Amino acid sequence: MILTQCAVCATDLGLTRGKKCGRCSTRYCGPACQKQHWEEGGHDQLCKKIKKAGGAEQYNANKKYTEVVSVAAEACAEDTKGQTCYICTQALHSKTKEGLVRMCACSGTSGFAHVSCLAEQAKILVAEAEENNLEQQPRWERWHKCGLCEQDCYGIVRCALGWACWKTYLGRPETDWHRTAAISEHGNGLLETGLYEDALSVKETELATLRRIGTLAHNILDVQGNLAVTYAKLERHELALRMKRIVYSGYLKLKGEEHTDTLISANNYVDSLIQLQRYKTVMSLLRKTLPIARRVLGEDHHLTLRMRFNYARALHQDPAATLDDRRESVTTLEDAERTARRVFGGAHPFVEQVEHFLRESRGLLHKKRKTSG
Structure with a gap:
């Protein structure tokens, strides 16, 4: 995560306080902690090494990246046996000696790679766009999307790519958009692997940075949306709901009801409404936004599928649901599961989530039929 705490006592220093x-x-809250770290904390042995690596932030990012890549390769070891990287065509990376990962919705023998190869590919594509004044966003997406299936990477691989992205661009000026975008990738990677407190620190730093340097309204809304998701993961649900409502309203005014960002923020808002059992509001919002997502994005788009899943979730979890509601929940989940399995592959976490709710929804439907009969 971004270093915003004293290296000795962990006092929060924000972006500018301390010494x-x-x-x-390396950052400290004051001279006493700095002296203690030098005399008792081993900093006298590490200081030159940290400077040589590019400073405390760079040293920390390099170190964490190496650790997370190792964890990712180990987690994927069983699935990647006998496979080779689709980028460098090797099983073991020639320089880093890291193993392979599977990171996306690719099936069969596709989708295996080294994190280092994925990171280098993304770095080169972004550099080419920067040098030749090309549109950067499609190339930037290689920091979190597979170049073969075009689906988002997930799990520990997404986290490793987040660290890779951050260590690549952290040395740039604070006003450089590559640096702020790298903060976002880093926070999203931490969020993906359940490191919610770390993700919160990064997301709060990102928002504070953007507000200080000045940026467009939609950039602030993007970060507020991610911050709201992080609050929800930390079970700060009322705070998450308030911020998601602000973000959805902001996008609706700024970009209109058919823009993807508006639909994403609507679905995020729905997540919090479901968590707080506001089922009537959920159904009202999804009956308005889901047809738009189907028309604009298509039935196979990940956002359409997630909105359909949330629609079924609301029907599934509402204590006041009727027998017809239960039936609709099951049929919606069955169709969403088939489509998600085809689009993402059976091992994707979203498919597993849909399957879990489908089993529960079938059980509730069975009970409802018995009591109604």
Whole structure:
């Protein structure tokens, strides 16, 4: 995560407070902690090494990246046996000696790669766009999307790519959009692997940075949306709901009801409404936005599928649901599961989530039939 705490006592320093080691930029709340770290914390042995790596932030990012890549390769080891990287065509990376990962919805022998190869590919594509004044966003997406199936990477691989992205661009000026975009990728990767407190720290830093340097309204809304998701993961549900409502209203005014960002924010808002059992509001919002998503994005789009899943969730979890509601929940989940399995592959976490709710929904329908009969 981004270093915003004293290296000794963990006091929150934000982005500007405290003092830094004059050689390596390690951050402290004051001279006492800096002195203690040098005399008792081993900083005297690490200081030159940290400076050589590019400073405290770069050293930390490099170190964490290496650790997470190792964890990712180990987690994917069984699935990647006998396979090779689709980028470098090797099983073991020639320089880093890291193993392979599977990171997306690719099926069969596709979708295996080294995190280092994925990161290098993304770095080169973004550099080419920057050098030749090309549209950057499609190439930037390689930091979190598979170049073969075009689906988002997930799990520990997404986290590793987030660290890779952050360590690549953190040395750029604070006003450089690559750096702020890298903060976002880093936070999303932490969020993907359940490191919610770390993700919150990064997302709050991102929002504070954007507000300080000044940016467009939609950039602020993007970060507020991600921050709201993080609040929800930390079970701060009322806070998450309030922010998601603000973000949805903001996008609706700024971009209109058919824009993808508006639909994403609507679905995020629905997540919090379901968590707080506001089922009537859920159904009202989804009956308005789901037909738009189907028309604009298509039935196979991941957002359409997630909105359909949330629609079925609301029917499934509402204590006041009728027998017809239960039937609709089951049929919606059955269709969503078939489509999601085809689009994402059977091992994708979203498919597993749909399957779980489908089993529960079938059970509730069976009970409802018995009591109604």
